[in-house]
Amino acid sequence: MTKKNSNDQIIRMFHVYKRYGAKAALFDITLDIYKNEFLLVTGPSGAGKSTLLKLLYLGEATSEGQILIDGMNLTRITNNQIPYFRRMFGIIFQDYKLIPTKTVFENIALVLEASGKKASYIQKKVNSVLRTVGMEEKLNSYPPSLSGGEQQRIAVARAIVGEPKIILADEPTGSLDSDSANIIMNLLLDFHKRGATIVLATHDKELISNSNGRKIYLKQGQLQQ
Amino acid sequence: MRNNKLLHIITIVTIALSILIVSAFILFFINASDVMSSWKKGVRIMAYLKNNTHEKEFPELKNKIIDMYGVQDVTIVTKEEAMESLKNQMSRQASIFENLRENPLPDAFEVRMIASTQNWEKIEDLAKNIESLSAVSDVEYGQRWLGRFTSIFTLFRLAGYAMCVVFFMASVFIVANTIRLLFYSRHDEIEIMRLVGATDNFIKAPFYIEGMLQGAFGGVAGIFILFLIFAVIAANIEQSSIAYMFDIRFLPMEVITGVIFCSIIAGWLGCFLSLKQYVKN
Numbered sequence: 001m002t003k004k005n006s007n008d009q010i011i012r013m014f015h016v017y018k019r020y021g022a023k024a025a026l027f028d029i030t031l032d033i034y035k036n037e038f039l040l041v042t043g044p045s046g047a048g049k050s051t052l053l054k055l056l057y058l059g060e061a062t063s064e065g066q067i068l069i070d071g072m073n074l075t076r077i078t079n080n081q082i083p084y085f086r087r088m089f090g091i092i093f094q095d096y097k098l099i100p101t102k103t104v105f106e107n108i109a110l111v112l113e114a115s116g117k118k119a120s121y122i123q124k125k126v127n128s129v130l131r132t133v134g135m136e137e138k139l140n141s142y143p144p145s146l147s148g149g150e151q152q153r154i155a156v157a158r159a160i161v162g163e164p165k166i167i168l169a170d171e172p173t174g175s176l177d178s179d180s181a182n183i184i185m186n187l188l189l190d191f192h193k194r195g196a197t198i199v200l201a202t203h204d205k206e207l208i209s210n211s212n213g214r215k216i217y218l219k220q221g222q223l224q225q
Numbered sequence: 226m227r228n229n230k231l232l233h234i235i236t237i238v239t240i241a242l243s244i245l246i247v248s249a250f251i252l253f254f255i256n257a258s259d260v261m262s263s264w265k266k267g268v269r270i271m272a273y274l275k276n277n278t279h280e281k282e283f284p285e286l287k288n289k290i291i292d293m294y295g296v297q298d299v300t301i302v303t304k305e306e307a308m309e310s311l312k313n314q315m316s317r318q319a320s321i322f323e324n325l326r327e328n329p330l331p332d333a334f335e336v337r338m339i340a341s342t343q344n345w346e347k348i349e350d351l352a353k354n355i356e357s358l359s360a361v362s363d364v365e366y367g368q369r370w371l372g373r374f375t376s377i378f379t380l381f382r383l384a385g386y387a388m389c390v391v392f393f394m395a396s397v398f399i400v401a402n403t404i405r406l407l408f409y410s411r412h413d414e415i416e417i418m419r420l421v422g423a424t425d426n427f428i429k430a431p432f433y434i435e436g437m438l439q440g441a442f443g444g445v446a447g448i449f450i451l452f453l454i455f456a457v458i459a460a461n462i463e464q465s466s467i468a469y470m471f472d473i474r475f476l477p478m479e480v481i482t483g484v485i486f487c488s489i490i491a492g493w494l495g496c497f498l499s500l501k502q503y504v505k506n
Contacts, residue, residue, distance in 0.1 A: 057420070080424075087422035099414045114423035158421065 009068075010035045010166065010197050011056060016065035018051050018221075025051045027221040029065070033199060035165075038192050038213030041201040047218040049201035053168045056199070057089050058082050070165065087115055090159030090196075094171035096151040098143040104130070104154050105139040111162045129157040133187055149180025156187045160196075167191060169200040173207060181207065229407055233439065236403040240443025241450065243392040243399075244488055248451045250385045251480060256473045257378060270336040270352055270366040271302075278332060278360045286360055290336055293354050295347050300335045304328045331362065393491055396443070400436050400495025408432065408499065433496050440492025444485035448476070 011033035018026040026048045033039050041049045054060040055067060058074060067074040070088065077085055098107050105126055112122045130136040133153040143151050152172060159167055169188065173181035185207065192198045202208065208215060217224040272290070283301055290299045302310075307330040312322055336355065338348065348366060356364040408415070418428050455475050462473060476484070 059420075083419070083422045083424040083427075085422075086420065091420055097413075097417050097420070099417055101414070110418065110423070111421045114418065114421055114427050162422075 008034045010037075010070055011199070012066075012068040013055075014066045014068075016055065016067060017063045018048070018055060018060065019063040025221050026055070029223050031216065031223065033197065036192070036195055036197055038189070038198045038211070039200070040208055040211055040213050040215045041199060041218060042203060042208050042215055043218035043224075044203055047203075048221040049203075049218055050170050051221075052218065053091075053170050053199065053201055056166075057086055057091060057168055083114070087162060088165050090162065090164040090167045092152070092155050092159050092167065092169040092172045094174040096143070096148075096155045098151055098154055098158075100142060100144050103140050103142055104135065104146075107143065107154060108158045108161050111158055115162065125161060126157075129161045132160070132190075133157045134183075147180075149176050149183065152176060152180065152184050153187070156184060160187075160191050164196065166197045166199065169198065171202055171204075172200065173202070173204060178206075185211075229410060232403055232406060233435075236399055236439050237443045237446060239399050240396045240440060240488060240491070241446035243396045244444050244447025244484060245450050247389050247392045248448055248476065248484055249454075250388060251484070252451065252455065252476055254382060254385060255476065255480070259472070259474070261375065261378065270338070270348070270355060270364060272334040272336060272355045272358075272361050273331045273363045273365070274333060274360050275362040276331060280332075282360060283332075286358065287334065289358060290334060290355060293351060295338050295351050297337045297339045299337075302333045302335050304330045304332050307331075307333065393487065396440070396488060396491040397495045397498065400439055400492050401499040402495075403439065404432050404436055404496050404499040405502070407435070429496075429500050432500060433493060436492040436496030436499075437489050438492070440488040440490070440495075441485060443492075444488030447488070448481055448484060451476075 009032040011031075013029050013031040016026060016029040017024060029052065041052060043049055051060065055062055055074075056069065058077065062075070069085075072085065099110070102110070108126045108129060109122050112125060117125075127136065127139070130139055133156055135150065135153050135157065138146065138150065138154075143154065146154070152175075156172075159169075167188065172184050172188070176184065181204075188198055188200065198213070200213075274286075278286075280303075287299050287301060290296060305328065308322075308328050311330070312319065315321065334355075336351070338351065352364045352366050355361055415428055452475060459473055459475075
């Protein structure tokens with residue numbers, strides 16, 4: 001890893017805690033993530049990897065501590081600002097989270113429609129990302145008719161279509177066979193090469209060992225150095 | 226939305242029934258008002274004079290009545306004129322009059338009122354004033370029952386207003402309930418929309434459109450059903466013997482527009498109430 005400047009951090013976490021009642025899911029996390037970094041958040045199931053990602057996209061609020069993302073202090077973001085804030089991210093989940101009643105095209109277009117893009121731009125852009133993930137033939141299909149690997153490729157397309165600064169991927173290959181997992185990883189690496197910051201949570205040992213990105217390890221909610 | 230057709234249909238049918246009932250009342254009131262207006266136009270007061278009233282007193286009496294509030298004109302109907310008129314009306318029973326030794330009919334004044342003062346209380350007040358004149362033996366203002374009918378009609382109209390409010394609120398709550406069910410059935414979809422940066426307005430807009438469309442379809446369907454029922458009733462009345470008594474008409478265009486607009490507002494309001502709750506949650 002090359003030495004980073006102090007201004008290069010896109011995500012900064014200072015003594016962050018997340019508690020559910022008396023139980024601490026994350027404990028005193030202090031972490032810098034740099035622009036265009038590929039960071040793997042590793043650790044066993046229940047270590048707090050997903051919780052950490054949720055705190056970043058404001059799926060959950062921190063119990064204590066501060067998080068700065070691209071200079072914005074998350075504790076100062078109001079409910080009305082959250083949708084605009086989330087457009088900075090592309091989020092990928094293990095269970096894809098595609099809308100089953102919308103076509104592949106509609107699922108991806110939703111991101112651009114939500115941010116008020118014009119129909120002609122949406123048409124062009126969605127077709128372009130579908131070509132990138134190799135799913136241009138499936139634009140009129142519904143997610144339940146696709147395999148797991150295909151659905152995750154659609155989820156990746158949805159994550160990158162808005163050209164976000166940061167991709168948060170929570171166990172993106174968790175339910176995929178190795179071929180599909182490789183396709184997904186290559187897509188993420190490709191987007192990383194184009195300048196995006198990738199934060200990927202996984203406990204897949206093969207994926208961890210094959211990746212050149214920085215790795216951090218979480219255990220029982222604590223960051224292990 | 227594709228999976229909730231039955232829910233939509235039930236909501237639209239329920240709104241249509243509410244609109245049908247309310248519109249039927251409005252239709253009844255419009256036509257009843259028309260009929261009553263035409264009856265009221267015919268209201269005149271007959272003031273019958275005592276037998277000993279001399280013809281010389283007529284002009285003074287007439288002036289006294291003309292000066293009373295609400296009187297448009299006063300016509301003297303002498304007993305001879307009244308008898309002549311009666312004979313004309315009963316020309317087929319002329320033999321009845323042959324045995325009459327003297328004219329039993331009294332002299333009378335026919336009093337017509339100014340149209341704008343023809344509410345029932347004023348008619349009654351005027352009748353009492355005329356009756357208080359010493360030369361007047363009796364006052365009759367035909368259609369006395371019209372007063373009672375007017376009171377009942379007024380009560381009925383108030384009940385109608387209350388019913389409109391009740392059915393409007395019922396429609397609002399039906400839509401609110403449908404939207405709430407739709408909202409919960411699409412909870413996962415909405416969660417995904419939030420994750421990709423959709424604003425509350427973007428998420429809510431389809432629900433508002435849906436609520437307003439339900440209101441509009443329900444309103445149009447209700448009016449359409451009412452029109453079909455009206456057409457059948459109107460056709461029957463036209464063929465019946467009472468056709469000359471009524472000139473019934475369907476709801477005017479501005480009322481139809483108003484009813485449909487109100488049902489759209491009910492749809493919007495139902496949605497608003499339902500989604501207000503959602504924002505709180």
